[in-house]
Amino acid sequence: MKRPIAPVSLHRHHVSDTDGFLLVVATGLVCAVELTVLVRCLTAGLAPFATAGVLAAFHVGYLVADQLRAMFRMPSLLLALALSCASLAAALINLSAAFGAATALGATGMVFNSVCQAIRRHLKRRTSVSIFAKNLSKAIGMVFGGVAGSSTWASAWLVCAIPMCVLAAWATRRPDPAAARPEPSPADRGSPRSRPLLVAELLHHAHYFAYVYTFWFVAPSLIGPMSGVWFLIGWLAYFVAEYALRARRRAFSPGIMAIGHLLVAVMVLTMPHLPAFLVLTAWFVTGIGGGTAYMLGNVKPDGNRERYEDVGHVAGAAIAAATAGIAGGSAFHGAAATLVVAALLACAAAGTFLLVRHPRHLPPIEGRTS
Structure with a gap:
């Protein structure tokens, strides 16, 4: 975007600050809600298939967010978010192992994520x-x-987001300054040469x-108020891989990405046979292996x-839910079955990474962000 002339720049700068603040808050809100939902499922006695199913529904929100964004302006979406926060808080408080309660949580989570992603x-x-x-x-x-998420009533924190959404709706009562994006050209919609790269993205x-939502059942001692910290450890491992590879000036290597995902497969297969602290170690190592996929961004x-990322989110969680449901048995047994499927997907x-052609031209590594 070009810098506006001086008389307008003050107003645009203020708007940018407001929008930037809202974007940061919305990003943190999504992560907080996802972990609250996950930990509530884990502590409320839901089975692995139900836990994965609830989170699969949550991620369906990514698939419909663009449609909502095109249909509604920001103030309307923010007011809808306030209502969805109230509904989701009620579903979290009343969550139990009953099918109806889990279904209600999945539905309200999907609505919340749809609106928040829009x-x-x-x-x-x-x-x-x-x-x-x-x-x-x-x-x-x-x-x-x-x-x-580790406390029933603490899950009601979402009601605190309601006044924030109402205030944000008032603050954004203005026309959307963003110009409509042009429709993608036929070349942008995909071609046989690019398909392996996009399929690899989906499978990743x-x-x-x-x-990610079921390995907790093979190490139940990890479930509790510290679950968010343990989750964060695995997420931070992605940056370890990125920084290590960037330091070695590796911009794109299908072989390294393939090795990284084979490492993930080994780690998840060993999880059911490890004590809790080593499961946590394996979880961190999976982040390093999976983190090699940062190269796709180059x-x-x-x-x-x-779109392929979004489909991958839903497909992975849905496959986990179906696998755990078919496997049956104890929570440990159902979770272990999902780890086998996760290893197969890894x-x-x-294998798909190895089908990706190495680009002839890559941008300089310096200054690139993830």
Whole structure:
């Protein structure tokens, strides 16, 4: 975006500050809610298939967010978010192992995430914030959500977001300054040469969401107020891989990404046979292995990368739910079955990475952000 002339810049700068603040808050809010929902499922006695199913419904919100963003303006979305926060808080408080209670949580979680992601995508069209600010908000949200989800009544914290949403709706009563994005050209919609890259993107996300919500059942002592911290540890490991590879000036290597995902497969297969503290170690190592996929961001695929990510989220969690449900038995047994499927998906991702052609031209490594 071009810098406006001086008389307008003061107003635009203020708007940018407001939008940037809302984007950071919305990003942290999503992470806090996701962890609150997960930990409530884990502490309320839901089975692995129900836990994964609730979170799969939550991630469906990513698939419909663009439609909501196109249909509604920001004030309407923010007011809808306030209502969804109230509904989700009620579902969290009344959660039990009963099918109806879990279904209600999945439905309200899906509505919340749909609206919140639509708001985030509105804001990302209008402003940008630093990677550090977004990552810090995510980290705080994870830790807070783990603590809140471990207590029935602490889950009611979502009602505190209602007045914030109402105030934000009032503050954003103005026309959307973002110009409509042009329709993608046929070349941007995908081609046979780019498809392996996009499929690898999908499988990368699917393998992660096939185990991230269920591996806790093989180490139940990890479930509690510290769950958000343990979740954060695995997420931070992605940055370890990125910084290590960037320091070695590795911009794109299908072989390294394949090796990283094979390492993930080994780690998740060992989890059911490890004590809790080593499960946590394996969880961290999976982040390092999966973190090699940061290289995908260094190459622009000929297609809608975000859409493949979103489908991977839902597919992975849904596969985990179906696998645990079919496996039956104890919670440990059902979770162990999802780890096997997650390992298979990680291997599939590794194989697909090897089908990706190495780009002839890559941008300089210096100055690139994740």
